[in-house]
Amino acid sequence: xxxxxxxxxxxxxxxxxxxxxxxxxxxxxxxxxxxxxxxxxxxxxxxxxxxxxxxxxxxxxxxxxxxxxxxxxxxxxxxxxxxxxxxxxxxxxxxxxxxxxxxxxxxxxxxxxx
Amino acid sequence: xxxxxxxxxxxxxxxxxxxxxxxxxxxxxxxxxxxxxxxxxxxxxxxxxxxxxxxxxxxxxxxxxxxxxxxxxxxxxxxxxxxxxxxxxxxxxxxxxxxxxxxxxxxxxxxxxx
Numbered sequence: 011x012x013x014x015x016x017x018x019x020x021x022x023x024x025x026x027x028x029x030x031x032x033x034x035x036x037x038x039x040x041x042x043x044x045x046x047x048x049x050x051x052x053x054x055x056x057x058x059x060x061x062x063x064x065x066x067x068x069x070x071x072x073x074x075x076x077x078x079x080x081x082x083x084x085x086x087x088x089x090x091x092x093x094x095x096x097x098x099x100x101x102x103x104x105x106x107x108x109x110x111x112x113x114x115x116x117x118x119x120x121x122x123x124x
Numbered sequence: 125x126x127x128x129x130x131x132x133x134x135x136x137x138x139x140x141x142x143x144x145x146x147x148x149x150x151x152x153x154x155x156x157x158x159x160x161x162x163x164x165x166x167x168x169x170x171x172x173x174x175x176x177x178x179x180x181x182x183x184x185x186x187x188x189x190x191x192x193x194x195x196x197x198x199x200x201x202x203x204x205x206x207x208x209x210x211x212x213x214x215x216x217x218x219x220x221x222x223x224x225x226x227x228x229x230x231x232x233x234x235x236x237x238x
Contacts, residue, residue, distance in 0.1 A: 014167070050133070052214050052228025053168070066225070101167060113226065115160075115167035 012036065014116035016102050022122045028090035031119045035084070035104030042079060043113060044087050045101040053101055059085065060107075089121075097123045126151040126217045128229035136235040143187075143202040145232050147215030150196065156218035157198040158226065159189055163211045171213075174198060185209070210236045 015034040023029050035042050040061050045053035056075070058066040061082035070077065074093070079085040089096055099120050103113040131146040149155055156175050160168040172183025179191045185208075189200045198215060212233045216226040 019165075050230065052128075052216070052230050053226075054228070055225065058225070103167075112170055112173070115169070117165065117167045120165075 014102055014104055014114055016100075016116040016119055018119055019117060020120050020122075022124065023092055024124050025094055026091040028088065029092050029121060030089075031087045031100050031102075031121075033085045033087070033102030033116060035102070036106075036114055038106060039104035039114075040082070040107050041105045041111070042085050043103040043105075044077060044085070045103065047099040047101055047118070049098070056087070092121075092123045094123050097121055126155065126219055126227050128215050128217050128227055130213075130215050130229035130232050132232055133230065134233045134235065136237060137205045138237045139207055140204050143200070143205045143209065143234065145200040145213050145215075145234065147189075147198045147200065147229060148196050149198060149215070149217045151217050151219065153219055157189075157191060158216040158218060159183065159187070159198075159200050160214045160216060160228075161185075161211050162214065162231075168214065171200070205234075205236045207236050207238065210234055 017032050042059040044056040047053045057070045057077050059079045062079050077087045099118040101118045102116045105111045105113045127150045129148045158173045159171040161171050162168045171187050172181045174181050174191045182188045187202045212231045214231045215229045218226050
C-alpha cells in the first residue's frame, strides 16, 4: 500500500513569492490534515478535511494561506505571498476515520524562504 | 484544552542502555496518547498509542509506554537502545471522538552512543 505522497520535497523561494504544496493521501482515507512543523518543534495542525469539507481551519492564517481538496482526494496548500517566517516543514497526513483513526504522515515539504 | 510537555529536548544514551523519554500531558477529557518517531527528512511514524485499554502499551521496535493517570504521564521506554533508535520522538495527546485531533509536544531528540 502506497503511503502519503507529498511534492515537492524541498522548495526554495524568495519572500513575497507564491508557493504551493501538493498531497495525495492513502487511497480510501477520507480525512486529510495539513500540519506546520517549525524547527525544533512538534507539528501544529493547520487544517483538517473530512472528504472535501474543511472542518477545522481555525489555525490556518487565512490572510496568506489557502487550501483546497477538490473531489475529496488530493489536496493543495498555498501561501501567497510567502514571508521569511514561513520557512518550515509542511506535513500532510491522512486517516480512514472511525474508531481506528491512526494518522499516517507523508515525508513533508521543506520550505525555505529567502 | 490539551497540552503536552516533553522533558528534555535532547537525550543521549549508550548502545544497550535503557531508553526513557518523558511525556506529561494535560487534558480536560480522557485522553488518547501517542508516541511518534521521526527520522531525518522523513514523516512521523506511529510507535504506539493508548486508547483507554491496557495502561501498559507495547509498540513497534521494542518500545513500550505506561499510562499513569495519577501522574498525567505517558513515558516511553525501551530496555536496550540500538543505534537505529537515534531519531526524534514526539508525544501527542488526541481528542475529538473519531478524529484524534492531535496536539504534539516539542519533541525529544535521542542520540545513541556506540
